[in-house]
Amino acid sequence: MSLSPLTWIRERVPVGPEQLRELTNEPVPNHLKKWWWCLGGTPAYLFVVQIVTGILLAFYYKPSPQTAYESVRYITEEASFGWFLRGLHKWAATMMVAAVVLHQMRIFFTGAYRKPRELNWLVGMCLLLLTLIVGFTGYSLVYEQLSYWGATVGANITDSVPVVGVYLKELLLGGEVYNENTLSRFFILHAAVLPVTMAALIALHVTLIRLQGVTEFHFRDEDRKKPAFFNFFPDHLLTELSIGLVLMVLLSVLATVLPAEMGPKADPLSTPEVIKPEWFFYVAFRWLKLFSGTLAVLSMGLIVFLMYAWPFIDARIRRSRPESEASVWIGVAGALAIIALTVWEASVAH
Amino acid sequence: MHTPERPPQPQPPPEGHDSGNPPDRRSFLARASSMGMIAGLGASYGTAGLYAARYLYPSKPRDKAWMFVARIADVAVGGSLRYTTPGGEKVALARQGSAGTVEDFVALSSTCPHLGCQVHWESQNQRFFCPCHNGAFDKSGKGISGPPGDAGQSLPRYPLRVEGGLLYIEVPTESLEVADASAPREGHDPCLDGGAPL
Known part of the structure; x- marks a missing residue:
């Protein structure tokens, strides 16, 4: 008697619809029915877009100073739909940074990092930094003037770190200065080391969310008689899929209307008169103009350390002053400072 | 025939004997072997990690x-x-x-000693200027403004x-391969006094 393929598979993978429902049906608080509370899923979706488009771009990309620029030009101008895939990759990177920052701001201003979720805040901080680093290494791969000098400046920033800086810089560049080995290092970091690390951290992030549940919020205008939760499957999954569809439409429009372009090829002997990094590094770039090298790097390191430690600092403040709203005011001041430095850097040539 | 007496053998301790007492030989050996295994694994993976780091670190200076x-x-x-x-x-x-x-x-x-960009001479301002972070140097190479000036750096x-x-x-x-390979890049520029004044 022959078995149906489905029965054959079920005999070997004994997981049916009931078990699948059991595995996926995390109770989801009602506020996640609104899309602006779902910003955590957005960077995860964009991460998948980046993996898929990145793999496709890697089929043609050649990471060496002699070939990199030409291979990106080939992708952009000759390979079928290469311009579209590169545009998707570029815009998804931009949107991923924006989504991670917005998600983190939502977590910060709603206090969702507080006990018992401090560890997940630390994982989220690592993901924020990795998103920025993966953006930096990816931008450097094009080997055009701005990406070359951006990579040079970025690598030299590590040199400003006391004691270990010089070793970090040489490890990153594969030599004392940008050289033949540098692009392949950036490529391996961008296409393998960082994405694998991010995938592992995203898995840990989601696992911790599943273990602790999504933070609950209660609003003044909500109906107390209604259930406080709804099912992940299919309700929340459909919300996430709808967001994914909107993102894909948005990315396609951006990639078509504002496609990724090619600047002049890198010239290691001539820094352009006006040099700017990607917009999400404007803050750091302006900071580096305001303070001397080591002071700027150490102060940025201190700010990042305080961001990591914030759940523990906040807990200490709230132990002594339970009604304190220090986190809100510090958050507002930080957000305004970031916006001000970004606008400042964007509005001037030097 | 005389059979020599065997010395008394130590009796194994009863179950749960070691709680609260100094570890006996068996538990000591178990712990020592566990520690040895952990140390061995640490040493071997640590050595492999050091080799990997040394492999990634540049093997010779420029x-x-x-x-x-x-x-x-x-x-x-x-x-x-x-x-x-x-x-x-x-x-x-x-x-x-x-x-x-x-x-x-x-x-x-x-x-530029700040973050490695290339400076250029601005004859109208009589200074070397770095466009990356607005560093400026006088004709002797001393930092006069911007981050190099603040940090007291010179070219x-x-x-x-x-x-x-x-x-x-x-x-x-x-x-590295440069953008315009046709431009003369190497050797002595015969145009004395034609470059940046010092």
Whole structure:
């Protein structure tokens, strides 16, 4: 008697619809029915877009100073739909940074990092930094003037770190200065080391969310008689899929209307008169103009350390002053400072 | 036949004997072997990690060589010349003394000491300017504003040597492919006093 393929598979993978429902049906608080509370899923979706488009771009990309620029030009101008895939990759990177920052701001201003979720805040901080680093290494791969000098400046920033800086810089560049080995290092970091690390951290992030549940919020205008939760499957999954569809439409429009372009090829002997990094590094770039090298790097390191430690600092403040709203005011001041430095850097040539 | 008496054998302790007492030989051996295994794993993976780090770290410094620049008699006191390294980097070289020794000369790199961008000479402002973070240097290479000025940094100087009336400079010999390969990049620029004034 022959078995149906489905029965054959079920005999070997004994997981049916009931078990699948059991595995996926995390109770989801009602506020996640609104899309602006779902910003955590957005960077995860964009991460998948980046993996898929990145793999496709890697089929043609050649990471060496002699070939990199030409291979990106080939992708952009000759390979079928290469311009579209590169545009998707570029815009998804931009949107991923924006989504991670917005998600983190939502977590910060709603206090969702507080006990018992401090560890997940630390994982989220690592993901924020990795998103920025993966953006930096990816931008450097094009080997055009701005990406070359951006990579040079970025690598030299590590040199400003006391004691270990010089070793970090040489490890990153594969030599004392940008050289033949540098692009392949950036490529391996961008296409393998960082994405694998991010995938592992995203898995840990989601696992911790599943273990602790999504933070609950209660609003003044909500109906107390209604259930406080709804099912992940299919309700929340459909919300996430709808967001994914909107993102894909948005990315396609951006990639078509504002496609990724090619600047002049890198010239290691001539820094352009006006040099700017990607917009999400404007803050750091302006900071580096305001303070001397080591002071700027150490102060940025201190700010990042305080961001990591914030759940523990906040807990200490709230132990002594339970009604304190220090986190809100510090958050507002930080957000305004970031916006001000970004606008400042964007509005001037030097 | 006399059979020698065997010495009394130590009796195994009853179950749960070791709670609260010093560890007996068996538990000591179990712990020691566990510790040994952990130490062995740590040492072996640690060694592998060190090898990996050493593999990734550059195995040799940047190649450099001494290159001929000019006869010192051809460089007037107070004059300057522009030299281009085999890698294409521009070097501003000046003579500031008349002793005929290496101390008469300075050779300024065009690489900004702040974060490695290339500076260029602005004749209208009489300064070297770095477009990356607004660093500025006077004609002697001293930082005068921007992050290099704040940190008291100057443009790096290349090592020089005088032998038999000839001036030599030690410069890197490796280079990346440059955008405009047709432009002359290597060797002595014959246009004395034509470069950045010092």
